[in-house]
Amino acid sequence: MTELVVLLDPDGAAIGTADKAQVHHAATPLHLAFSCYLVDDDGRLLMTRRAAHKRTFPGVWTNSFCGHPGPGEPLDEAVRRRGRQELGLDVGSVRLVLPGFRYRAEQGGVVEHEMCPVFVATATGDPAPDPAEVDDVRAVPWATLHDGAREGSWPELSPWCVEQVAQLAVHGDPARWPTGDPAALPPAARLSD
Template sequence: MTVAPPELVVLLDPAGAALGTADKTGVHHADTPLHLAFSCYLVDDDGRVLMTRRAATKRTFPGVWTNSFCGHPAPDEPLDTAVRRRGRQELGLDVGPPRLVLPGFRYRAEQDGVVEHEMCPVFVASATGTAQPEADEVDEVRAVPWGDLVSAVRDRSWPGLSPWCVEQVEELATLGEGPLSWPEGDATALPPAARLA
Protein backbone atom coordinates (compact mmCIF):
# COMPACT_ATOMS: atom_id res chain seq x y z
CA MET A 1 0.00 0.00 0.00
CA THR A 2 1.38 3.40 -1.03
CA VAL A 3 1.25 6.14 1.57
CA ALA A 4 0.63 9.63 0.18
CA PRO A 5 3.31 12.16 1.09
CA PRO A 6 2.27 14.84 3.56
CA GLU A 7 0.80 18.07 2.21
CA LEU A 8 3.30 20.80 3.08
CA VAL A 9 2.73 24.51 3.64
CA VAL A 10 5.41 27.17 3.28
CA LEU A 11 6.31 28.91 6.54
CA LEU A 12 7.16 32.63 6.34
CA ASP A 13 9.11 35.23 8.25
CA PRO A 14 7.39 38.59 8.94
CA ALA A 15 8.62 39.96 5.59
CA GLY A 16 7.19 37.01 3.63
CA ALA A 17 10.41 35.12 2.93
CA ALA A 18 10.31 31.33 3.19
CA LEU A 19 11.55 29.85 6.45
CA GLY A 20 10.84 26.20 5.69
CA THR A 21 7.82 23.94 5.53
CA ALA A 22 5.39 22.21 7.84
CA ASP A 23 2.85 19.42 7.49
CA LYS A 24 -0.54 21.04 6.85
CA THR A 25 -2.28 18.61 9.21
CA GLY A 26 -0.39 20.01 12.19
CA VAL A 27 0.19 23.65 11.31
CA HIS A 28 -3.15 25.11 12.47
CA HIS A 29 -3.52 25.42 16.25
CA ALA A 30 -3.66 28.12 18.92
CA ASP A 31 -0.29 29.55 17.86
CA THR A 32 -0.32 28.94 14.09
CA PRO A 33 2.87 30.19 12.44
CA LEU A 34 2.69 32.68 9.58
CA HIS A 35 2.47 30.77 6.29
CA LEU A 36 1.69 31.22 2.61
CA ALA A 37 -1.82 30.78 1.23
CA PHE A 38 -4.15 32.25 -1.40
CA SER A 39 -7.82 33.07 -1.86
CA CYS A 40 -9.77 32.99 -5.11
CA TYR A 41 -13.08 34.54 -6.16
CA LEU A 42 -14.76 32.79 -9.08
CA VAL A 43 -16.95 35.12 -11.11
CA ASP A 44 -19.47 34.49 -13.88
CA ASP A 45 -20.19 36.73 -16.89
CA ASP A 46 -22.85 38.61 -14.91
CA GLY A 47 -20.39 39.50 -12.15
CA ARG A 48 -21.81 37.03 -9.65
CA VAL A 49 -19.34 35.55 -7.18
CA LEU A 50 -19.43 31.89 -6.18
CA MET A 51 -19.53 31.77 -2.38
CA THR A 52 -18.99 28.56 -0.46
CA ARG A 53 -19.82 27.32 3.02
CA ARG A 54 -16.90 25.44 4.49
CA ALA A 55 -17.60 21.86 5.50
CA ALA A 56 -18.70 21.42 9.09
CA THR A 57 -15.98 18.79 9.48
CA LYS A 58 -13.07 21.13 8.66
CA ARG A 59 -10.54 21.79 11.41
CA THR A 60 -10.36 25.53 10.77
CA PHE A 61 -13.43 27.75 10.60
CA PRO A 62 -15.94 24.93 9.99
CA GLY A 63 -19.34 25.91 8.61
CA VAL A 64 -18.51 29.53 7.79
CA TRP A 65 -19.36 31.17 4.47
CA THR A 66 -16.40 32.47 2.52
CA ASN A 67 -14.98 33.23 -0.92
CA SER A 68 -15.01 30.57 -3.64
CA PHE A 69 -12.00 28.67 -2.30
CA CYS A 70 -8.69 29.03 -0.52
CA GLY A 71 -5.57 26.93 -0.39
CA HIS A 72 -1.86 26.64 0.19
CA PRO A 73 0.74 26.45 -2.59
CA ALA A 74 3.14 23.57 -2.26
CA PRO A 75 6.82 24.42 -1.91
CA ASP A 76 8.09 25.81 -5.25
CA GLU A 77 4.59 25.71 -6.78
CA PRO A 78 3.63 28.90 -8.65
CA LEU A 79 0.54 30.54 -7.19
CA ASP A 80 -1.46 30.44 -10.43
CA THR A 81 -0.81 26.69 -10.69
CA ALA A 82 -1.88 26.21 -7.07
CA VAL A 83 -5.09 28.18 -7.63
CA ARG A 84 -6.10 26.04 -10.60
CA ARG A 85 -5.19 22.83 -8.78
CA ARG A 86 -7.23 23.79 -5.75
CA GLY A 87 -10.25 24.78 -7.84
CA ARG A 88 -10.34 21.28 -9.31
CA GLN A 89 -9.78 19.58 -5.93
CA GLU A 90 -12.29 21.56 -3.90
CA LEU A 91 -15.03 22.41 -6.41
CA GLY A 92 -14.44 20.11 -9.39
CA LEU A 93 -14.06 23.15 -11.65
CA ASP A 94 -11.59 24.04 -14.37
CA VAL A 95 -10.47 27.51 -13.34
CA GLY A 96 -9.54 30.00 -16.05
CA PRO A 97 -6.26 31.91 -15.82
CA PRO A 98 -6.27 33.47 -12.33
CA ARG A 99 -5.74 37.23 -12.17
CA LEU A 100 -3.90 38.62 -9.13
CA VAL A 101 -5.87 41.47 -7.51
CA LEU A 102 -4.65 41.80 -3.89
CA PRO A 103 -0.97 40.74 -3.82
CA GLY A 104 -0.23 41.91 -0.28
CA PHE A 105 -3.27 40.68 1.63
CA ARG A 106 -2.51 39.14 5.02
CA TYR A 107 -4.58 38.41 8.10
CA ARG A 108 -4.78 36.62 11.42
CA ALA A 109 -8.10 35.22 12.69
CA GLU A 110 -9.21 32.82 15.42
CA GLN A 111 -12.22 30.59 15.95
CA ASP A 112 -12.69 28.16 18.82
CA GLY A 113 -9.01 28.29 19.74
CA VAL A 114 -7.72 27.55 16.23
CA VAL A 115 -5.85 30.34 14.43
CA GLU A 116 -5.38 31.14 10.76
CA HIS A 117 -2.27 33.28 10.18
CA GLU A 118 -1.51 33.81 6.52
CA MET A 119 -0.01 35.94 3.84
CA CYS A 120 -2.79 35.31 1.37
CA PRO A 121 -2.67 36.90 -2.10
CA VAL A 122 -6.14 37.19 -3.62
CA PHE A 123 -7.09 36.17 -7.16
CA VAL A 124 -10.16 36.43 -9.37
CA ALA A 125 -10.95 33.92 -12.11
CA SER A 126 -13.67 32.42 -14.23
CA ALA A 127 -14.61 28.75 -14.16
CA THR A 128 -16.08 26.24 -16.58
CA GLY A 129 -18.94 23.91 -15.66
CA THR A 130 -21.05 23.41 -12.57
CA ALA A 131 -19.44 23.15 -9.16
CA GLN A 132 -19.29 19.64 -7.74
CA PRO A 133 -17.90 20.32 -4.27
CA GLU A 134 -15.69 17.86 -2.41
CA ALA A 135 -17.75 16.88 0.63
CA ASP A 136 -14.81 17.14 3.02
CA GLU A 137 -14.24 20.75 1.94
CA VAL A 138 -17.56 22.41 1.05
CA ASP A 139 -21.11 21.97 2.33
CA GLU A 140 -22.89 24.48 0.08
CA VAL A 141 -22.33 26.88 -2.82
CA ARG A 142 -24.20 30.04 -3.77
CA ALA A 143 -23.81 32.53 -6.65
CA VAL A 144 -24.15 36.07 -5.31
CA PRO A 145 -24.17 39.41 -7.16
CA TRP A 146 -21.04 41.32 -6.19
CA GLY A 147 -22.99 44.38 -5.08
CA ASP A 148 -25.13 42.25 -2.78
CA LEU A 149 -22.03 40.73 -1.19
CA VAL A 150 -20.49 44.16 -0.60
CA SER A 151 -23.74 45.38 0.98
CA ALA A 152 -23.96 42.28 3.18
CA VAL A 153 -20.42 42.84 4.44
CA ARG A 154 -20.96 46.53 5.12
CA ASP A 155 -24.30 46.19 6.91
CA ARG A 156 -23.38 42.86 8.55
CA SER A 157 -26.53 41.23 7.18
CA TRP A 158 -24.83 37.92 6.32
CA PRO A 159 -23.85 36.29 9.61
CA GLY A 160 -21.14 33.69 9.57
CA LEU A 161 -18.87 35.14 6.87
CA SER A 162 -15.21 34.29 7.35
CA PRO A 163 -13.11 37.14 8.79
CA TRP A 164 -10.73 37.02 5.83
CA CYS A 165 -13.58 37.24 3.34
CA VAL A 166 -14.97 40.30 5.12
CA GLU A 167 -11.56 42.02 5.02
CA GLN A 168 -10.99 41.03 1.39
CA VAL A 169 -14.39 42.28 0.22
CA GLU A 170 -13.76 45.65 1.89
CA GLU A 171 -10.44 45.95 0.04
CA LEU A 172 -11.76 44.60 -3.26
CA ALA A 173 -14.66 47.05 -3.21
CA THR A 174 -12.14 49.89 -3.52
CA LEU A 175 -10.78 48.50 -6.82
CA GLY A 176 -13.81 49.19 -8.99
CA GLU A 177 -17.50 48.51 -9.48
CA GLY A 178 -17.12 44.76 -9.77
CA PRO A 179 -14.76 41.84 -10.30
CA LEU A 180 -14.71 42.17 -14.08
CA SER A 181 -13.26 45.69 -13.76
CA TRP A 182 -10.64 45.07 -11.09
CA PRO A 183 -7.11 45.95 -12.26
CA GLU A 184 -4.25 43.48 -12.19
CA GLY A 185 -2.31 43.62 -8.94
CA ASP A 186 1.41 44.37 -8.78
CA ALA A 187 3.21 41.01 -8.68
CA THR A 188 6.25 42.68 -7.09
CA ALA A 189 4.08 43.24 -4.00
CA LEU A 190 3.67 39.49 -3.47
CA PRO A 191 5.44 37.94 -0.49
CA PRO A 192 8.99 37.05 -1.59
CA ALA A 193 8.25 33.34 -1.11
CA ALA A 194 5.46 33.60 -3.71
CA ARG A 195 7.50 35.33 -6.43
CA LEU A 196 8.28 32.28 -8.51
CA ALA A 197 9.11 32.54 -12.21
Protein backbone atom coordinates (compact mmCIF):
# COMPACT_ATOMS: atom_id res chain seq x y z
CA MET A 1 0.00 0.00 0.00
CA THR A 2 1.32 3.45 -0.93
CA GLU A 3 1.93 5.78 2.03
CA LEU A 4 1.20 9.38 1.08
CA VAL A 5 2.68 12.53 2.60
CA VAL A 6 0.99 15.94 2.48
CA LEU A 7 2.84 18.51 0.37
CA LEU A 8 2.80 22.12 1.59
CA ASP A 9 3.16 25.61 0.24
CA PRO A 10 5.55 27.99 2.11
CA ASP A 11 2.73 29.01 4.47
CA GLY A 12 1.85 25.42 5.41
CA ALA A 13 -1.30 24.96 3.33
CA ALA A 14 -1.78 21.58 1.66
CA ILE A 15 -1.10 21.62 -2.08
CA GLY A 16 -1.24 17.90 -2.83
CA THR A 17 0.27 14.57 -1.86
CA ALA A 18 3.25 12.46 -2.85
CA ASP A 19 4.39 8.88 -2.34
CA LYS A 20 6.52 8.84 0.82
CA ALA A 21 8.89 6.32 -0.79
CA GLN A 22 9.70 8.82 -3.53
CA VAL A 23 9.47 12.22 -1.83
CA HIS A 24 12.93 12.31 -0.17
CA HIS A 25 15.76 13.20 -2.56
CA ALA A 26 18.07 16.12 -3.36
CA ALA A 27 15.10 18.44 -4.01
CA THR A 28 12.62 17.18 -1.39
CA PRO A 29 9.48 19.34 -1.43
CA LEU A 30 8.18 20.92 1.76
CA HIS A 31 5.81 18.48 3.44
CA LEU A 32 3.99 17.83 6.72
CA ALA A 33 5.57 15.68 9.42
CA PHE A 34 5.77 15.47 13.22
CA SER A 35 8.29 14.60 15.92
CA CYS A 36 7.47 13.03 19.28
CA TYR A 37 9.40 12.73 22.54
CA LEU A 38 8.20 9.86 24.74
CA VAL A 39 8.60 10.06 28.50
CA ASP A 40 8.80 6.76 30.37
CA ASP A 41 7.50 5.90 33.85
CA ASP A 42 10.74 7.22 35.40
CA GLY A 43 10.54 10.59 33.63
CA ARG A 44 13.28 9.76 31.13
CA LEU A 45 13.11 10.48 27.40
CA LEU A 46 13.27 7.59 24.97
CA MET A 47 15.85 8.33 22.30
CA THR A 48 16.21 6.19 19.19
CA ARG A 49 18.94 5.52 16.67
CA ARG A 50 17.55 5.42 13.15
CA ALA A 51 18.08 2.16 11.29
CA ALA A 52 21.34 2.07 9.31
CA HIS A 53 19.57 1.42 6.02
CA LYS A 54 17.04 4.30 6.20
CA ARG A 55 17.09 6.65 3.22
CA THR A 56 17.32 9.79 5.34
CA PHE A 57 19.78 10.23 8.20
CA PRO A 58 20.63 6.53 8.71
CA GLY A 59 22.26 5.56 12.01
CA VAL A 60 21.61 8.98 13.57
CA TRP A 61 20.27 9.35 17.12
CA THR A 62 17.09 11.38 17.37
CA ASN A 63 13.90 11.95 19.35
CA SER A 64 11.65 8.97 20.14
CA PHE A 65 10.10 8.82 16.68
CA CYS A 66 9.03 10.90 13.72
CA GLY A 67 6.42 10.38 11.07
CA HIS A 68 4.08 11.82 8.48
CA PRO A 69 0.34 12.18 8.96
CA GLY A 70 -1.68 10.84 6.06
CA PRO A 71 -4.04 13.13 4.17
CA GLY A 72 -6.87 14.07 6.53
CA GLU A 73 -5.30 12.25 9.50
CA PRO A 74 -5.31 14.24 12.78
CA LEU A 75 -1.80 14.72 14.14
CA ASP A 76 -2.50 13.14 17.53
CA GLU A 77 -3.82 10.00 15.80
CA ALA A 78 -0.75 9.93 13.53
CA VAL A 79 1.49 10.15 16.61
CA ARG A 80 -0.26 7.19 18.26
CA ARG A 81 -0.18 5.17 15.04
CA ARG A 82 3.51 5.79 14.47
CA GLY A 83 4.41 4.99 18.10
CA ARG A 84 2.83 1.57 17.68
CA GLN A 85 4.43 0.98 14.27
CA GLU A 86 7.94 2.14 15.07
CA LEU A 87 8.37 1.26 18.75
CA GLY A 88 5.56 -1.18 19.50
CA LEU A 89 4.29 1.11 22.26
CA ASP A 90 0.89 2.47 23.12
CA VAL A 91 1.29 6.21 23.33
CA GLY A 92 -0.80 8.27 25.73
CA SER A 93 -1.24 11.88 26.87
CA VAL A 94 -0.13 13.29 23.51
CA ARG A 95 0.59 17.00 23.94
CA LEU A 96 1.63 19.58 21.35
CA VAL A 97 4.73 21.56 22.44
CA LEU A 98 6.25 23.21 19.32
CA PRO A 99 3.42 23.78 16.83
CA GLY A 100 5.43 25.88 14.36
CA PHE A 101 8.65 23.90 14.19
CA ARG A 102 10.08 23.56 10.68
CA TYR A 103 13.48 22.68 9.32
CA ARG A 104 15.50 21.75 6.28
CA ALA A 105 18.50 19.41 6.60
CA GLU A 106 20.69 17.46 4.19
CA GLN A 107 22.86 14.39 4.56
CA GLY A 108 24.53 12.49 1.76
CA GLY A 109 22.60 14.36 -0.93
CA VAL A 110 19.18 13.53 0.57
CA VAL A 111 17.14 16.40 2.00
CA GLU A 112 14.54 16.53 4.75
CA HIS A 113 12.29 19.58 4.32
CA GLU A 114 9.41 19.59 6.76
CA MET A 115 6.93 21.57 8.76
CA CYS A 116 7.18 19.32 11.77
CA PRO A 117 5.08 20.06 14.88
CA VAL A 118 6.64 18.55 17.99
CA PHE A 119 4.79 16.54 20.63
CA VAL A 120 5.57 15.04 24.02
CA ALA A 121 3.71 11.93 25.18
CA THR A 122 3.84 9.12 27.69
CA ALA A 123 4.57 5.47 27.12
CA THR A 124 4.56 2.52 29.47
CA GLY A 125 6.20 -0.81 29.04
CA ASP A 126 9.24 -1.85 27.09
CA PRO A 127 9.71 -0.77 23.49
CA ALA A 128 9.74 -3.43 20.78
CA PRO A 129 11.27 -1.44 17.93
CA ASP A 130 10.71 -2.26 14.29
CA PRO A 131 14.23 -3.07 12.99
CA ALA A 132 13.33 -1.50 9.65
CA GLU A 133 13.06 1.82 11.49
CA VAL A 134 15.13 1.68 14.68
CA ASP A 135 18.53 0.18 15.52
CA ASP A 136 18.63 1.09 19.22
CA VAL A 137 16.60 2.73 22.00
CA ARG A 138 18.01 4.52 25.02
CA ALA A 139 16.17 6.10 27.97
CA VAL A 140 17.96 9.23 29.20
CA PRO A 141 17.31 12.09 31.60
CA TRP A 142 16.48 15.43 29.98
CA ALA A 143 19.78 16.87 31.24
CA THR A 144 21.75 14.19 29.37
CA LEU A 145 20.03 15.01 26.09
CA HIS A 146 20.12 18.77 26.64
CA ASP A 147 23.79 18.86 27.59
CA GLY A 148 24.79 16.45 24.83
CA ALA A 149 22.95 18.49 22.18
CA ARG A 150 24.31 21.82 23.45
CA GLU A 151 27.91 20.63 23.85
CA GLY A 152 27.95 18.34 20.83
CA SER A 153 29.01 15.42 23.05
CA TRP A 154 26.04 13.14 22.23
CA PRO A 155 26.84 10.62 19.49
CA GLU A 156 25.59 12.09 16.24
CA LEU A 157 22.18 13.68 16.82
CA SER A 158 19.75 14.53 14.04
CA PRO A 159 19.78 18.22 13.15
CA TRP A 160 16.06 18.51 13.87
CA CYS A 161 16.56 17.06 17.36
CA VAL A 162 19.35 19.54 18.10
CA GLU A 163 17.12 22.44 16.99
CA GLN A 164 14.13 21.14 18.98
CA VAL A 165 16.19 20.69 22.15
CA ALA A 166 17.50 24.26 21.81
CA GLN A 167 13.93 25.59 21.58
CA LEU A 168 12.70 23.46 24.49
CA ALA A 169 15.72 24.15 26.72
CA VAL A 170 14.24 27.32 28.22
CA HIS A 171 11.45 25.21 29.76
CA GLY A 172 13.64 22.58 31.41
CA ASP A 173 12.30 19.13 32.20
CA PRO A 174 9.67 17.75 29.75
CA ALA A 175 7.02 17.80 32.49
CA ARG A 176 7.28 21.61 32.34
CA TRP A 177 7.17 22.00 28.55
CA PRO A 178 4.20 24.29 27.91
CA THR A 179 1.36 23.17 25.70
CA GLY A 180 1.60 24.78 22.28
CA ASP A 181 -1.20 26.76 20.65
CA PRO A 182 -2.98 24.61 18.03
CA ALA A 183 -3.70 27.81 16.08
CA ALA A 184 0.05 28.01 15.40
CA LEU A 185 0.04 24.67 13.54
CA PRO A 186 0.53 24.74 9.76
CA PRO A 187 -2.92 25.18 8.14
CA ALA A 188 -2.71 21.68 6.64
CA ALA A 189 -2.51 20.27 10.18
CA ARG A 190 -5.51 22.23 11.49
CA LEU A 191 -8.16 19.87 10.21
CA SER A 192 -11.00 21.76 11.88
CA ASP A 193 -10.27 24.97 9.91
